[in-house]
Amino acid sequence: MTFSDSAYAAFAAQGRGVRSPEEVSALMKLTPLGPCIGVSVTDIEPRQLGDSDTAAALGEALETHGVLVFPELHCDDASQVAFGKALGEPDVFPIPTGDHAEIFLVTLDPAKNPAASYLQGTFFWHIDGATDDVPNMATMLNAVGVADNGGGTEFCSTYASWDALSADDKAKYKDLRVVHSMEASQRLVYSDPTEAQVADWQARPSKEQPLAWTHESGRTSLVLGATTDHIVGMNRDEGRQLIDHLEAWATDERFVYHHDWTVGDLVMWDNRGTMHRALPYDADSPRLMHRVTLAGDEAFA
Numbered sequence: 557m558t559f560s561d562s563a564y565a566a567f568a569a570q571g572r573g574v575r576s577p578e579e580v581s582a583l584m585k586l587t588p589l590g591p592c593i594g595v596s597v598t599d600i601e602p603r604q605l606g607d608s609d610t611a612a613a614l615g616e617a618l619e620t621h622g623v624l625v626f627p628e629l630h631c632d633d634a635s636q637v638a639f640g641k642a643l644g645e646p647d648v649f650p651i652p653t654g655d656h657a658e659i660f661l662v663t664l665d666p667a668k669n670p671a672a673s674y675l676q677g678t679f680f681w682h683i684d685g686a687t688d689d690v691p692n693m694a695t696m697l698n699a700v701g702v703a704d705n706g707g708g709t710e711f712c713s714t715y716a717s718w719d720a721l722s723a724d725d726k727a728k729y730k731d732l733r734v735v736h737s738m739e740a741s742q743r744l745v746y747s748d749p750t751e752a753q754v755a756d757w758q759a760r761p762s763k764e765q766p767l768a769w770t771h772e773s774g775r776t777s778l779v780l781g782a783t784t785d786h787i788v789g790m791n792r793d794e795g796r797q798l799i800d801h802l803e804a805w806a807t808d809e810r811f812v813y814h815h816d817w818t819v820g821d822l823v824m825w826d827n828r829g830t831m832h833r834a835l836p837y838d839a840d841s842p843r844l845m846h847r848v849t850l851a852g853d854e855a856f857a
């Protein structure tokens with residue numbers, strides 16, 4: 557059974573409707589980008605993304621493949637937001653940066669994004685919302701500007717890396733709990749923080765999460781990333797060694813899709829079954845992403 561087959565089997569076990577390849581091909585063309593993560597979506601127009609049938613088929617493809625790549629789609633903000641609303645509930649930002657309060661600008665330019673310094677943390681593998689009860693369901697980036705050098709984005713399937721573990725390892729890890737914190741992720745960026753920085757990080761609540769998250773679908777994914785602090789009930793050094801070992805396992809190239817951006821690309825990832833990271837780029841680079849983030853639909857369990 558291939559990785560995609562196992563995902564479809566999970567849909568079927570739940571009695572959820574999965575469109576046949578013929579039904580999907582009437583709406584769009586799907587081309588897998590690797591054995592376990594990523595699918596290219598073509599033969600589709602931006603205005604179709606908000607259509608309920610199309611969005612539902614894309615939602616199924618997202619859960620199956622982890623990452624949807626729409627090469628050079630050149631999606632406008634309205635179509636991007638409509639797609640988000642057709643699939644879930646987009647986060648709304650109190651200070652809109654354009655015509656749509658659902659669009660967040662991802663740039664290292666502090667003039668365009670006052671929270672640019674926090675984006676330094678996105679250069680490390682992470683899950684969006686790992687310190688929350690319910691992580692974000694999905695996130696999409698629309699490339700308005702791209703870096704001249706670097707600035708790619710990498711994604712790894714945390715379903716595939718769990719599935720590939722031996723039965724013995726699964727038995728050892730399945731009940732472990734891990735504390736995630738903002739402090740852990742920021743210490744990767746700032747090795748010598750000020751007292752004020754540490755106080756700010758520690759003011760944000762940490763959260764205990766399962767290492768192995770068994771979803772309502774029956775599939776299991778690893779919950780790791782930059783926010784991992786320590787394993788509950790384990791010697792701190794021993795716990796860090798295990799976290800580092802599993803992080804290296806989960807981000808091995810066989811589980812990874814690497815995306816080099818072209819202006820107009822739209823990429824969406826299923827945050828429930830993937831980790832992602834940005835690759836470094838210059839702070840004065842023209843790289844600018846319009847991001848829509850969908851609220852979570854399933855708590856860590």
Ligand SMILES: [Fe+2]
Binds near residue numbers: 678
């Ligand atoms: Fe992120």
